[in-house]
Amino acid sequence: MNRIIIAAALAIVTMLPAHAQEKMKLRIGTEGAYPPFNYFDSAGNLVGFDIDIANALCEEMNAECTFVTQDWDGIIPALLANKFDAIIASMSMTPARDEIVDFTNKYYNTPPAIAVPKDSPLTDASPESMADIILGAQSSTTHANYAEKIYPDTELRRYGTPEEYKLDLKSGRIDAAIDDSVVLSSWIDSEDGACCKILATLKNDDEIHGPGAGIAVREEDTELKEKLNAAIAAIRANGKYKEINDKHFAFDVYGD
Structure with a gap:
């Protein structure tokens, strides 16, 4: 009987869609030295608005995300060198940067x-x-x-x-x-x-300054960019963005 139950369970697992079995793995690059957006708290935890947004996007995409901290001066070269897959670090989408990397839609814009x-x-x-x-x-x-x-x-x-x-x-x-x-x-x-x-x-x-802060990805990673854009739109629509915004700020940082 045990063998029958195990065989049935294995059959169910193999029938599940691929996305239910394996999460997309995503490495997020951030600075970790830019409070209140991304920084280490007194307990050594990586926290801030950028970090909460990144975690919400990863949850929306059903992705398993890990964070990699990187000095600001080298953060774009590190992305291009495949040290991580996306930068969520309050990066303004400037024309000069847009020539090197690709950006999602904005996720906030403050002066x-x-x-x-x-x-x-x-x-x-x-x-x-x-x-x-x-x-x-x-x-x-x-x-x-x-x-x-x-x-x-x-x-x-x-x-x-x-x-x-x-x-x-x-x-x-x-x-x-x-x-x-x-x-x-x-x-x-x-x-x-x-x-x-x-x-x-x-x-x-x-x-x-460009149109605001966006998520930087390598230019060839168009599928990842599309998934991130869809996730940004989703958390804006379902109230998760507002929940994170209100946790950190007394005003709307998304901008016009």
């Missing part, structure tokens, strides 16, 4: 901002006011590119991670910092960022 010490003499973020100061930005980002274009008379100091420019802004080694408005606001609202304030929220430059 840049400039932060300064609370006792800063700066009253606005015009090019004239910002002339002759030292402005910090993470290297290889749209924010550094924006600063180069908009503030030609400002000394731009590039950093490997946001934590480095935050440290220099707190210690007075730079006069201001430029980054995503959510990143800066989240930091300022924390004990670590109590030194500083938002000077101004800036308008996105379409040529520099």
Whole structure:
């Protein structure tokens, strides 16, 4: 009798569709140093909005996903070298990047901002006011590119991670910092960022920032891109996106 039961069970398994037997395996590349979007918490867990979105997309696609952390400067080369299959790391879909990788539809879009010490003499973020100061930005980002274009008379100091420019802004080694408005606001609202304030929220430059943050894949991975786009649409429609958004933010980061 046991042999009959085992044989029947094996027959049922073999009749199941392939997707019910094997999950798609997907490696997600992220930076792990960009709070509140992707970072390690005090317990060493990889957390943040990007991570929750990635997990929701993987669940929607019935995919088994693992995360690979990678320094920002090398994240696109690592994707092209097959270190992982997709980048979910708040990457703006710029025209320059679009020539190297392919992007999904956006999954959020927030504007840049400039932060300064609370006792800063700066009253606005015009090019004239910002002339002759030292402005910090993470290297290889749209924010550094924006600063180069908009503030030609400002000394731009590039950093490997946001934590480095935050440290220099707190210690007075730079006069201001430029980054995503959510990143800066989240930091300022924390004990670590109590030194500083938002000077101004800036308008996105379409040529520099593109239409928002998307998921980068290799250009040949069209099927993966289509699956990710379908999953983004699905979590937007079924309420999962809003649930994740509201967990992290008091406003809608998806944008127009």
